[in-house]
Amino acid sequence: MLDPSSVSAEHDSDAVSEDHYLNVLDEEEVKGFWEQAGVRGGKDDPCFDIDWDAAGKEVVTHPKVKELCEAAAARGGPRAAVATRQKAAALAGELAASVEMRFAHFTSALARFGFQRLYSGLIFEREQLLSLARLSVRAREEGRSIVYLPSHKSHIDYIVLQFSLWNLGLGAPAIAAGENLNLPVVGGLLRRNGAFYIRRSFSGPDSELYTAVVSAYIEALLRRGANVKFFTEGGRSRSGKLLQPKIGLLGMVLDPVLNGIVENAYIVPVSIYYDGVMETESYVRELLGSKKRKESLIGVLGQGKHLLAMRRSRFGNIHVRFGPGFSARSYIDNHIAVQRAVPNRANFNPVNTIADKQLLLKALAYHVLEEINRVSSVTPTALVGTVLLCTLGRGIGRRSLINKVDWLRGEVVRSGGHMSRFYDFPGELTAEVVDSALTVLGKLVQTFTGLVEPVYCIAPGMHFELSYYRNMCVHVFIHQAIVTAVLHRAVQMHRQDxxxxxxxxxxxxxxxxxxxxxxxxxxxxxxxxxxxxxxxxxxxxxxxxxxxxxxxxxxxxxxxxxxxxxxxxxxxxxxxxxxxxxxxxxxxxxxxxxxxxxxxTFLCSMIWPLIESYWLVLASLLYIFRNGIVIIGEKPAVSHMQSFAKTLVHMGHVQYNEAASEEPLRKALQTYSELGIVRWARRTGNQGEPVVALELEPEYRGAEDDKFRRLVQLADEVASYRRCWREQEGPEEYPDYIARLAFGVSRL
Incomplete structure (x- = not known):
């Protein structure tokens, strides 16, 4: 069991002095770290010892690629084999990355200028860095790679870790980047700083060959002891929470270790988080239903003129935390042993059985994400944003805001969470922390002065953007929040009984x-x-x-x-x-x-908006199926549901603005599909074209006399967890024309 007093003591003992932290933007601090850790950064970084070119060139001789060439020869003769080999070489050329001295120097200087203009510091915990330095030395001695698996909240995550590891002398890694970042000039610069570009999707006519080439390239890097970095979540989180993991690249990293081609590699979870994230405004547009723009660095680079003009430290600090590095081989062996101890799993074999390998990869991916959550710290902006969103009135006075932020800070620590550097020292007054956070949050918070005391409230239309910062601390409280939501339901159902x-x-x-x-x-x-x-x-x-x-x-x-x-x-x-x-x-x-x-009340408010979203999807499904409406495709379905949800929010039928966010509505629909409530079925459209339509699973259709009864029961069950659910209207009490306008009357 967790001992709250021991947690507080642990964190208080951490906050002894500024020496506990290291700012990578301070060159003197970095040089001091070199001496302390026995490493050398810059031109002496071990990444320059890697033969990057050879890793790309040997891809065509990899057994998987050769096997595909032989298969092509069997189908189409020698010319087909040559064409396949040439295609493989071309694909390997698209991937090939390197870390070159002059480009690394140039990019480092450019990144330092940008970071210093936008942020106060790039903050690490010194002990974590020293532990990573020891692991780095050990890995180099063994000829092993370190695989960095960071969280992904901003485009500049790529640059943050690369810049820091190179300057600290810990071996700048090769970075798996989306091909959409391979832009003119910028793409070449990043490639010479370790980026290798992969497709967003491995499907297509050459998918088998492309998968083999990417696997072979990653294997070649691991055999040379090159460090590698990619994002377990795949894309950037638009909500501030960690996304569910993608296991494709993780499987390519683990394959050589599983098969004994590479003896071992070390895995390091990394948490990268910000006092202020530059892209939150664009995230909100996407969550509100605007078309998602193609991910690129254009959005960041396009702010160059603002970078030169704006005052320094607009976005506060960047914080980077490392989870303990661990051996991939040891993790695999331990997982196999645990699985084989389970009844009926004595033959568990992730090497030869795809299902067993998937289970191993899923377990590893979630372990990494749990470690990222564990080492992540809560920022002042997360504290202030959470307090504002959990305030029941129109606004909150300054004294009350300061007191609640101080209280929330204590609850984070008591619940086993960590606080960021800015709030770790007894000398830091809460008022100063609040003022700093309000400066970073800027236009998201409206301040009323000329009163008895300043009053703060969420600026009009800024609930979504502010919820991003609240979501940066929700992982600390999620288990308690679920229990309190359940208790809220119990007291509302039973009242005084x-x-x-x-x-x-x-x-x-x-x-x-x-x-x-x-x-x-x-x-x-x-x-x-x-x-x-x-x-x-x-x-x-x-x-x-x-x-x-x-x-x-x-x-x-x-x-x-x-x-x-x-x-x-x-x-x-x-x-x-x-x-x-x-x-x-x-x-x-x-x-x-x-x-x-x-x-x-605070804990319930952390989860009530999501419960509202999941109930809204069920209310939408009831209207769709009761009226025989055909919805084609997941994207249109979510779009209709979001229009319905946003209308109900503005009409006052739904309390939380965030409930109409695109992301939880989409995830809710996917969850109900996975749980066997709805499905996507192939049908024929009005013009004879094949379409994929939303259908209710047979178990939920029921007979004519009780049609949709089970779906209604499920909707009522989810509704019972809403805030004050018995005092709120149900879907049958909403104006019918609202749903009709949202979903239309289209039928096949």
């Missing part, structure tokens, strides 16, 4: 919400031994077969809630104890559950 709720019943509801929101968060223990959960036949079954990891998360969250005074745990009860609702009943006498406990 009972004094306690069975612990096992709460656990079952926690299971339900956790599975519902599994695409939204990286839960501890996300990759279970049993793999992906089976599709349920109905919502009632979602609470069964509770995994051990979820039970541990529940117990830890409950202990924290008891320590905070949100609830009490009783020994009585028929199913292993109960949770007391006495605090709620006392709060009722004071005016309702808002008076229960400030921490309770």
């Amino acid at each position: 009972q004094e306690q709720v069975e612990r096992a019943d709460v656990m079952s509801d926690v299971r339900f919400l956790s599975r519902l929101l599994k695409r939204e968060f990286v839960f501890s223990g996300s990759a279970t031994a049993s793999g992906s959960p089976p599709k349920p036949a109905s919502g009632e079954q979602w609470g069964q077969d509770i995994p051990l990891a979820l039970m541990r998360n529940f117990e830890s969250a409950l202990e924290l809630l008891v320590a905070e005074g949100v609830v009490d745990v009783c020994e009585t009860g028929s199913k292993g104890g109960a949770i007391s609702l006495k605090q709620y009943h006392r709060a009722q006498e004071m005016g309702g559950y808002d008076h229960w406990n400030k921490h309770f």
